[in-house]
Amino acid sequence: MNPALLKLLDRTAPVLTLLAVLLVWEIGCRAFAVPAFVLPAPSVVVASVPSLELSTWSGHILATLQVSLIGYLVSILLAVPLAIGITGSRFLARTVLPWLIVIQSTPIVAIAPIIVVTLGAGTLPRVVITTLISFFPIVIYTASGLASVPAELIELSRSLRASRSREYWQIRLPYAIPHIFSALKVAITLAVIGAVVAEFVAAEKGLGYLILFSTSSFKIPVAFAALAILVCCSLLLYAAIVWLQQRCFPWSVIKSAD
Amino acid sequence: MHFKQSLIAGLIGLASLSAHAADKLVVQLDWLPDGDKAAAYVGVKQGFYAAENLEVTIQPGRGSSDAITKVATGAADIATGGISALMMAAAEGGIPVKAVMSVYSKQPDALFTVKGGPITSFKSVVGKTIALPPFSSSAAIWPVVLEANNIDPKSVTLLKVDPAAMAPMLAAGKVDATINWTTVAPNFEGVLKQAGKELAVLPWSAFGLDGYGLSVFASDKLIAQRPDVLKRFLRAYKKATEFAVKNPEAAAADLKSMVPEADVTAAAAAFRASVPLIQNEISAKDGLGSFEPKLLAKTWSWVAKSKDYPMDKIDPEKLVDRSFLPK
Numbered sequence: 001m002n003p004a005l006l007k008l009l010d011r012t013a014p015v016l017t018l019l020a021v022l023l024v025w026e027i028g029c030r031a032f033a034v035p036a037f038v039l040p041a042p043s044v045v046v047a048s049v050p051s052l053e054l055s056t057w058s059g060h061i062l063a064t065l066q067v068s069l070i071g072y073l074v075s076i077l078l079a080v081p082l083a084i085g086i087t088g089s090r091f092l093a094r095t096v097l098p099w100l101i102v103i104q105s106t107p108i109v110a111i112a113p114i115i116v117v118t119l120g121a122g123t124l125p126r127v128v129i130t131t132l133i134s135f136f137p138i139v140i141y142t143a144s145g146l147a148s149v150p151a152e153l154i155e156l157s158r159s160l161r162a163s164r165s166r167e168y169w170q171i172r173l174p175y176a177i178p179h180i181f182s183a184l185k186v187a188i189t190l191a192v193i194g195a196v197v198a199e200f201v202a203a204e205k206g207l208g209y210l211i212l213f214s215t216s217s218f219k220i221p222v223a224f225a226a227l228a229i230l231v232c233c234s235l236l237l238y239a240a241i242v243w244l245q246q247r248c249f250p251w252s253v254i255k256s257a258d
Numbered sequence: 259m260h261f262k263q264s265l266i267a268g269l270i271g272l273a274s275l276s277a278h279a280a281d282k283l284v285v286q287l288d289w290l291p292d293g294d295k296a297a298a299y300v301g302v303k304q305g306f307y308a309a310e311n312l313e314v315t316i317q318p319g320r321g322s323s324d325a326i327t328k329v330a331t332g333a334a335d336i337a338t339g340g341i342s343a344l345m346m347a348a349a350e351g352g353i354p355v356k357a358v359m360s361v362y363s364k365q366p367d368a369l370f371t372v373k374g375g376p377i378t379s380f381k382s383v384v385g386k387t388i389a390l391p392p393f394s395s396s397a398a399i400w401p402v403v404l405e406a407n408n409i410d411p412k413s414v415t416l417l418k419v420d421p422a423a424m425a426p427m428l429a430a431g432k433v434d435a436t437i438n439w440t441t442v443a444p445n446f447e448g449v450l451k452q453a454g455k456e457l458a459v460l461p462w463s464a465f466g467l468d469g470y471g472l473s474v475f476a477s478d479k480l481i482a483q484r485p486d487v488l489k490r491f492l493r494a495y496k497k498a499t500e501f502a503v504k505n506p507e508a509a510a511a512d513l514k515s516m517v518p519e520a521d522v523t524a525a526a527a528a529f530r531a532s533v534p535l536i537q538n539e540i541s542a543k544d545g546l547g548s549f550e551p552k553l554l555a556k557t558w559s560w561v562a563k564s565k566d567y568p569m570d571k572i573d574p575e576k577l578v579d580r581s582f583l584p585k
Contacts (some may be wrong), residue, residue: 215422
């Protein structure tokens with residue numbers, strides 16, 4: 001094998017693997033005559049897409065993206081200040097942290113119906129569920145990032161009489177950036193899961209709702225198509241966060257644990 | 259003082275405005291907007307609500323109990339759902355909701371099995387495996403129906419299965435029968451056809467189960483504060499139901515225009531499957547929408563037996579309000 005071909009193979013490996021899996025799936029479904037209501041072949045899934053209008057698809061996709069992104073932003077706005085508070089104050093750490101762990105240990109899927117009953121049916125409960133599912137990793141990663149600063153740097157800044165806010169802005173936060181981005185990557189996929197969980201419980205639009213609707217009327221191929229689109233949305237959002245990190249904080253990419 | 263006066267003036271202005279603006283109502287369905295729910299959408303599309311000066315929002319639901327809870331908590335004004343769920347809610351500690359109109363005067367529960375299979379009647383379920391949806395009113399009432407037919411419920415193996423997995427399991431021969439509402443028969447036929455099988459439906463109403471099924475509920479708040487709005491809604495909803503019974507295809511098209519995920523052919527078939535539950539000898543005798551006291555008591559007796567409630571735990575008459583039905 002010449003090195004150029006090897007390089008090409010290496011670069012296209014993920015796509016080739018995906019194609020191989022789809023091919024095996026397609027051949028398997030045809031060879032064993034698996035009925036569409038058990039496992040539809042990829043070709044059947046693709047063929048089911050035009051059974052709904054393009055505007056219907058885009059409406060569902062936008063609904064899910066809207067809830068995911070709003071919930072995601074809310075969880076960032078909540079989690080980063082919380083992490084700063086926890087690392088900066090022993091009192092906060094002693095009072096808030098146990099509650100965070102309680103919230104994280106609660107299966108959100110189980111309390112989602114209760115949230116919907118309490119908050120009524122609308123976008124609000126869906127955003128709350130999404131936020132609850134995605135904010136915990138951001139708090140924990142950010143807090144550990146803020147705390148990972150070498151002690152001598154903190155001592156240096158204090159000996160130079162730097163204010164608390166400068167200590168955070170110029171030392172702690174830059175140190176935490178790789179950690180925060182690791183958290184943001186985990187959280188964006190969780191936000192999509194959160195939105196779908198919320199749609200399963202109460203919604204009249206969104207990809208999660210479409211999956212529920214299609215399976216209830218045994219249109220399994222449409223459900224699979226919705227699932228595939230959902231996975232693509234997740235991957236694209238993840239890629240967007242990676243791109244953002246490379247764009248704004250290229251120095252942090254090497255340190256960031258992927 | 260000036261502020262107070264202008265506030266009062268403003269409120270009076272608002273009140274006179276709202277006399278002309280359409281009254282808003284939120285209607286909570288008991289399940290996803292499949293074909294059997296078409297009547298609610300017919301009301302919007304054929305202008306029955308608008309003619310009564312109503313602006314109706316329809317929300318899909320996740321089961322009768324879910325729909326009743328939403329009305330009780332004020333997230334919706336009106337709901338549809340099985341009246342047995344309301345009876346259970348009342349028996350479990352009261353709920354500020356009343357049934358104001360019956361839609362199904364026959365119970366929709368049925369056994370679905372394969373034509374030419376081992377199950378041909380209720381008697382032949384002994385020793386068989388049957389799938390049923392968890393948390394459904396059918397699951398609760400099943401053992402009582404068996405006992406009424408002198409069959410030991412323990413002689414049947416039950417599998418609790420997600421509703422979406424039932425038709426595939428029946429088609430694959432993993433279970434001998436499933437428990438469903440007759441309205442989903444068309445969906446099952448499609449799945450079974452792919453497996454080269456044919457569906458046989460055994461409605462429980464043919465084996466002694468009698469009583470009201472799907473009904474319309476209203477919150478006590480709506481009854482107390484906007485009785486006139488409720489009256490107008492029921493008039494419109496009854497017209498919409500009658501229209502859908504006469505024109506299932508048009509009803510399915512109306513549903514499709516508001517629920518783009520729906521499939522017109524399947525929706526029309528599903529609604530047609532529900533027509534015998536709406537239009538039958540009972541509705542012909544008592545009129546569509548009525549709650550005849552004897553049949554209502556019978557409905558409660560099935561619920562009480564299925565849940566081991568004492569018969570005097572609730573008075574079913576206290577759960578219905580007949581005064582809003584159009585004459």
